[in-house]
Amino acid sequence: MAKRDTPLLDELEKGPWPSFVTDLKRQAEKKPECWDILGQLELSYHDRITHWKHGGIVGVFGYGGGIVGRYSDLPKEFPGVAHFHTIRVNQPSSKFYNTAKLRALCDLWEKHGSGMTNFHGSTGDLILLGTTTDHLEPLFYELTHELHQDLGGSGSNLRSPACCIGKARCEWSCFDTQAACHGLTMHYQDELHRPAFPYKFKFKFSGCPNDCVAALARSDFAVIGTWKDDIRIDQAAVQSYIKGEFPSNGGAHSGRDWGPFDIQKEVIGLCPTECMWMEGDELKIDTSECTRCMHCINVMPRALRPGVETGATVNVGAKAPILEGAQFATLTIPFIKVDPESEFEELIEQIEKIWDWWMEIGKNRERVGETIQRVGLPTFMKIMELEPIPQMVREPRSNPYIFWQEDEVPGGFERDVREFRKKHAQ
Amino acid sequence: MGYDPANPMVDRITDIGPPHFEQFFPPVIKNNYGKWLYHEITQPGVLMHKSETGDECWTVRIGAARLVSIEYIREICEIADKHCEGSVRWTTRNNVEFMVDAKDKVKPLMDDLASRSNKFPVGGTGAGMTSIVHTQGWVHCHTPATDASGVVKAVMDELFDYFTSHTMPAQVRVALACCLNMCGAVHASDVAILGIHRKPPMVDHDAIAGLCELPLAIASCPLGAVSPTKATNSKGVEVKSVKVKNERCMFCGNCYTMCPAMPLSDPDGDGIAILVGGKVSNRISYPKFSKLVIPFLPNTPPRWPETVAAVKNIIDTYAKDARKYERIGDWAERIGWEKFFEKTGIPFTIHCIDDYRLAYDTWRTTTQFKFTSHIK
Amino acid sequence: MALSTEDLKLAIIEKATKSPKPQLYIKDFYKCDPDSKPRVIKNVANELVREGELMFWSSGSTTMYARPDRIKNEETREDAEEHKDD
Ligand code: SF4
Ligand code: SF4
Ligand code: SF4
Ligand code: SF4
Numbered sequence: 030m031a032k033r034d035t036p037l038l039d040e041l042e043k044g045p046w047p048s049f050v051t052d053l054k055r056q057a058e059k060k061p062e063c064w065d066i067l068g069q070l071e072l073s074y075h076d077r078i079t080h081w082k083h084g085g086i087v088g089v090f091g092y093g094g095g096i097v098g099r100y101s102d103l104p105k106e107f108p109g110v111a112h113f114h115t116i117r118v119n120q121p122s123s124k125f126y127n128t129a130k131l132r133a134l135c136d137l138w139e140k141h142g143s144g145m146t147n148f149h150g151s152t153g154d155l156i157l158l159g160t161t162t163d164h165l166e167p168l169f170y171e172l173t174h175e176l177h178q179d180l181g182g183s184g185s186n187l188r189s190p191a192c193c194i195g196k197a198r199c200e201w202s203c204f205d206t207q208a209a210c211h212g213l214t215m216h217y218q219d220e221l222h223r224p225a226f227p228y229k230f231k232f233k234f235s236g237c238p239n240d241c242v243a244a245l246a247r248s249d250f251a252v253i254g255t256w257k258d259d260i261r262i263d264q265a266a267v268q269s270y271i272k273g274e275f276p277s278n279g280g281a282h283s284g285r286d287w288g289p290f291d292i293q294k295e296v297i298g299l300c301p302t303e304c305m306w307m308e309g310d311e312l313k314i315d316t317s318e319c320t321r322c323m324h325c326i327n328v329m330p331r332a333l334r335p336g337v338e339t340g341a342t343v344n345v346g347a348k349a350p351i352l353e354g355a356q357f358a359t360l361t362i363p364f365i366k367v368d369p370e371s372e373f374e375e376l377i378e379q380i381e382k383i384w385d386w387w388m389e390i391g392k393n394r395e396r397v398g399e400t401i402q403r404v405g406l407p408t409f410m411k412i413m414e415l416e417p418i419p420q421m422v423r424e425p426r427s428n429p430y431i432f433w434q435e436d437e438v439p440g441g442f443e444r445d446v447r448e449f450r451k452k453h454a455q
Numbered sequence: 456m457g458y459d460p461a462n463p464m465v466d467r468i469t470d471i472g473p474p475h476f477e478q479f480f481p482p483v484i485k486n487n488y489g490k491w492l493y494h495e496i497t498q499p500g501v502l503m504h505k506s507e508t509g510d511e512c513w514t515v516r517i518g519a520a521r522l523v524s525i526e527y528i529r530e531i532c533e534i535a536d537k538h539c540e541g542s543v544r545w546t547t548r549n550n551v552e553f554m555v556d557a558k559d560k561v562k563p564l565m566d567d568l569a570s571r572s573n574k575f576p577v578g579g580t581g582a583g584m585t586s587i588v589h590t591q592g593w594v595h596c597h598t599p600a601t602d603a604s605g606v607v608k609a610v611m612d613e614l615f616d617y618f619t620s621h622t623m624p625a626q627v628r629v630a631l632a633c634c635l636n637m638c639g640a641v642h643a644s645d646v647a648i649l650g651i652h653r654k655p656p657m658v659d660h661d662a663i664a665g666l667c668e669l670p671l672a673i674a675s676c677p678l679g680a681v682s683p684t685k686a687t688n689s690k691g692v693e694v695k696s697v698k699v700k701n702e703r704c705m706f707c708g709n710c711y712t713m714c715p716a717m718p719l720s721d722p723d724g725d726g727i728a729i730l731v732g733g734k735v736s737n738r739i740s741y742p743k744f745s746k747l748v749i750p751f752l753p754n755t756p757p758r759w760p761e762t763v764a765a766v767k768n769i770i771d772t773y774a775k776d777a778r779k780y781e782r783i784g785d786w787a788e789r790i791g792w793e794k795f796f797e798k799t800g801i802p803f804t805i806h807c808i809d810d811y812r813l814a815y816d817t818w819r820t821t822t823q824f825k826f827t828s829h830i831k
Numbered sequence: 832m833a834l835s836t837e838d839l840k841l842a843i844i845e846k847a848t849k850s851p852k853p854q855l856y857i858k859d860f861y862k863c864d865p866d867s868k869p870r871v872i873k874n875v876a877n878e879l880v881r882e883g884e885l886m887f888w889s890s891g892s893t894t895m896y897a898r899p900d901r902i903k904n905e906e907t908r909e910d911a912e913e914h915k916d917d
Contacts, residue, residue: 040757041605044612047574049520049604056524063524066594073593073602074756077722083597083712083890090463091880093887093894099595115595119472124545125479128532131543135525135532144525148545151590151639158522158595170458173468184887184894185857189473193547197476197484198504198512198554200491207476218470223880224857224887224894225873238737242547245742246643246735278780280496281581284621287779299780301739324739324780330493349637351707352677354812355744357643388869393856394677394893636892670852712890 030061030109033068037075053145060144065109066159069101080107087114087162089169093224095180096165112161113143116168117154117181119189119214119221122207123197124149133176141168152231153191154181179218185228187220192234193241201326202236203254203339204367210234212373213380226384227391227400237335238323244344244358249397250380251344251358252367258336259316260325266332267292267312279330296325341367343379345409346398356398359406361413363420379413386412481542483512483556499619500577501561513555515564517575518586518611518618521549522594522604530571538564548628549586550579578619582626584770585618587611589631590639592650598708599633600650600725601754607631609758610648613767617774624777624786627770628734635707643733645783646766647745652706654724656717660686660696667714672697675713680704705811727752727762731769731795732784743784746817748796750806765801772799797827833866839875844884844898853901854888860896 041050050067057063069080080102087098097115104111118134134155138144143159150156160168172178181189190213193199195206213232214221220230233244236254244251269275270290276283277290292312297305304318305325312332314325326333343365344358365375383397391400401409410417419425435442459465477485487506494504502514531551535543538560544552553564568575579585587610590596592603610629617623630641633650641647663669673681680703686696697717699710710717729752733745748769752761769783776798777786787795796803809817834842842863847855860872876896879885888895888902 037757038605041608044608045573045576045615046608046611046618047518047520047576048608049522050608052520052522052524052527055526059526070593070602074605077725077754077756078720079593079597079599081593081595081597082715088887088889091467091469091877093880093889097889099597113595121473121479122476125476125484126543126545127479128535128541128543130474130479131528131532135528138525146523146525146528147521147591148519148523148528148549148551149521151588153547166460166463167458170467173471174466177471178474179469179471184889184892186894191547194544196489196491197480198491198514200493200504202489205489211473211476215472218472219877221472222470223873223877224896225870227856227858228893240735240737240742243640243643243735245737246733247640276495278581279494280498280621281626282621282779283496283581284499284583285623295779299739322737322739327738328780330495334493349640349642351636355642357742357744385868385870388873389861391858393858638892668852668854671854712892 030064032057033064033071035067035071038067038071056144059139062109062143062159063145065107066143066145069103069107069110072103072106081113087165089165089180092180092222094183094186094222097183099159110143110159113159114162114165116142116157116160116165117150117152117183117189118157118172119179119181120149120153120155120191122192122210122214123194124153125197130176134178137168137171137176141171152181152188154189180222182221182229185224185226186222186230187217187226188229188231189221190214190232190234191242193236195234195236199236200330201239201254201323201335203256203335204234204236204252204341205369206234206236206252206254208369209252209367209373209376212369213376216373216377220384226388228394228396230384230397232380238321239327244347246347246355246357247349248347248358249345250383251347252341252376253344254335254339254367255321255342255364256336256339257364258338260314260319260336261334262312262314263332264311267329268310270329270332275329275331278328296328299324340364343376345383346396346401348396348398353399353402356402358398359401360421361415363418382413479542479544481540481554481556483510483554484542486510487512496580496621499583499621500580501565502580503558510556511558513558513561515553515555515561515568515577516546516579517551517553517568517577518579519545519549519551519575520604520608521586521589527574530574534564534567534575538567548579548588551575576615576618581621582623583617583619583621584614584623584627584629587629587631587648588639588641590633590637592633596633598636598711598720600635600652600720601633601727601759602756603631603633603650605757606648606727606759606762609760609763610766613763614770617770623770623774625780625782627773627783629766635705636709641730642744643735643742644745645731645734646769647730647733648762648766649728649730650725651728651751652708652719652721652725653751654719654721655680655699655701655704655706656708656710656719658686658697658699659716659718660688660694661690663696663714663716664694666716669695669697672710672714672717675709677707677709678703678705681710681717722754726754727759729762729765729769732782732787734782734784736782739780740782740785740788745784746787746792747807748799748801750804768801769799791825793825793827793829796829803829833871834864836875836878839864839867839872840879840884843872843876843879847885847896847898848901854895854897856893856895 147156192206192210195202231248233248343362347358630644631648684698729749730745
């Protein structure tokens with residue numbers, strides 16, 4: 030494949046941010062098909078339109094997900110990318126790697142594909158961009174035999190679960206996000222590789238309500254760390270913040286002079302539940318009023334820490350706007366233990382209740398959040414065998430259109446109109 | 456032994472899942488798992504985590520294009536071998552993190568990174584901007600309404616100073632999706648750059664019989680805009696085909712995914728919408744969706760100047776006007792959206808008013824408002 | 832009563848062969864035996880994939896099942912186009 034002229038893309042080699050164009054050109058020295066990626070992209074920049082086609086049936090034998098077919102709509106002009114399929118490799122929990130593993134992945138991709146990747150895709154998978162159908166089975170063989178790795182999910186499957194860095198390097202993680210993510214990924218390999226559902230299903234695990242993996246916005250089953258007891262307070266460190274010895278918010282605001290730290294204004298005054306106050310030199314928090322929003326802890330990480338009675342909140346049913354409009358995940362289980370010892374059986378029990386129901390009544394291409402909206406939260410709660418509690422709503426309903434069940438009303442729905450008429454003339 | 460095409464099922468291994476995460480931890484992470492006490496961002500891009508054992512983990516965070524080559528990864532490996540005992544990680548927002556176990560190892564690492572031209576910019580922490588999460592765009596998808604990597608590169612070049620500093624009121628999370636399927640969910644970002652189509656699909660009556668199953672094409676449309684019809688192909692032959700009810704179309708491209716004979720991309724129809732004020736964190740206020748403030752900007756490769764200027768204007772205005780700890784959405788709600796439009800100078804148009812499902816939620820039903828220049 | 836695995840397989844193959852749509856959602860197979868749990872049907876459909884009786888078709892976001900000989904394949908389609916004589 031010949032070198033291509035790319036005058037438009039060359040403009041993206043300028044500027045301080047790392048340039049993917051420069052990187053592609055560098056790769057093209059070893060992998061000449063990258064010139065065709067550049068060439069076709071240059072044409073897209075010229076035409077202001079994509080030149081890719083969708084192709085639906087590539088995959089490795091026996092798996093319904095993990096590979097997405099892709100073809101150029103100008104295969105003669107750009108033979109190097111005529112067939113250009115994407116491979117999703119399931120990432121290790123929270124994306125730590127050692128260089129031996131990374132190099133092996135690079136060598137594998139040098140042998141079987143274009144050399145271009147996404148580190149990582151939106152769901153979390155490591156994405157290998159661009160190969161032909163005949164490479165898929167050999168690549169899969171080597172991936173599983175030599176690298177001991179597997180593909181991720183795509184299609185109407187469980188998608189590759191993802192988690193925040195958790196206990197590996199975050200002082201706020203209220204449960205072991207990595208262990209949960211890995212444990213459930215292993216437990217549900219069949220659901221991940223073979224379509225089982227009306228549509229995609231995602232698990233995400235964040236260690237605390239800061240929600241660094243956007244579980245609340247992006248997952249059907251969001252597990253977000255929380256705690257029940259008092260925020261741990263180091264009063265001496267609180268004083269150090271007041272005296273300005275420690276930077277606010279772990280130094281996050283160091284680039285600008287916001288004036289001296291003011292605990293009243295910056296912490297107590299911004300607490301959404303107004304549950305904090307100073308008693309002399311002591312910071313007090315009324316735990317029963319605190320909604321664990323993380324603000325005070327974020328501002329004073331050396332003085333405040335989450336409590337020790339930790340677990341997670343489970344919210345169900347987030348999705349992007351398509352189709353019924355965007356949804357955040359709805360609070361379903363306020364507090365659940367997340368225990369590696371029990372192999373996460375508490376979570377598994379909840380997940381399977383959802384799946385057994387959704388697989389049966391979910392419509393094709395309907396995310397579970399949309400199914401819940403269609404049948405209503407009360408119906409979903411009955412499926413989940415949950416008691417109604419005010420925590421599940423922001424506010425009670427404002428219409429009186431209750432679907433009363435017959436057994437809720439004394440005497441049921443059947444009445445004798447003749448008896449009625451005896452007392453009420455027509 | 457290797458793969459044998461004649462016997463693909465021999466010794467087949469499946470369902471082994473990802474490798475266990477722990478084997479990749481550097482010693483300082485492994486030894487202090489679950490023991491961390493607090494952290495501090497000592498300068499933009501550098502985090503120090505302190506453990507109750509007294510150990511410290513120093514992290515240097517660098518921004519990266521999401522689209523990277525194996526040559527680039529090998530260079531990352533070289534750096535990780537030299538400074539980090541062969542360990543490295545990626546964040547959820549496509550940043551790379553190098554970790555060392557002592558403060559004096561930070562400077563040699565940073566010097567090394569700085570010596571490699573602009574490939575490894577240090578930053579992305581605190582009250583600043585971090586890498587833009589994004590989707591595939593013209594590099595690899597069949598339904599994009601804009602490119603992804605190029606727009607991101609152009610925006611990051613312009614806002615680079617916010618990446619390497621902590622000068623904003625709070626963190627600003629920018630995300631890009633190149634069509635409204637949003638396979639990278641951008642709907643809860645401080646600033647969302649969203650590719651949109653504005654022309655309904657065309658129907659290729661010559662090709663449809665060979666390319667598509669009509670029932671699937673009809674079922675694919677979420678709004679029921681696709682229906683069966685008889686049409687005449689270019690040879691004058693009557694064929695079974697489909698038609699599109701244009702006024703029902705929301706320009707999502709689902710039909711094209713199921714039926715390649717229904718392309719909808721168009722150089723002038725396609726472009727970018729800007730949404731602002733979303734967030735996912737539960738900090739102070741509830742998580743929020745991003746709201747549409749600019750309905751359309753044209754596709755102007757290679758550097759999308761209109762989009763870059765629009766994003767910069769929103770972020771600059773916010774940085775000047777908001778209070779410490781206030782996210783863009785919190786700021787806009789405090790000052791009121793009418794003030795947001797006035798302060799940013801973004802024209803308010805009829806397309807900013809919701810007329811899709813549940814639209815009423817966003818209409819104002821109080822007499823409280825501010826007199827801005829919008830009221831003539 | 833739920834069908835036996837063998838009968839369920841036959842019913843699924845028949846459905847995939849005779850249905851006007853060549854690609855079918857997993858839910859389309861539920862109707863083959865209303866008494867079997869969705870998971871049982873999924874497992875049987877996947878077994879048919881292993882046996883080569885069915886194959887997966889994926890749009891990237893959704894996955895469907897099809898009889899291998901009823902599927903329009905991008906690669907065979909291209910070949911076919913090149914061999915067209917008009
Ligand atoms: S979600 Fe919470 S626990 Fe997890 S990395 Fe973010 S701040 Fe730490
Ligand atoms: S976590 Fe939030 S609600 Fe609780 S005390 Fe701190 S600021 Fe207040
Ligand atoms: S957002 Fe849309 S166009 Fe962009 S990669 Fe995802 S599906 Fe493709
Ligand atoms: S673009 Fe979307 S809404 Fe328009 S016809 Fe196609 S599927 Fe329907």
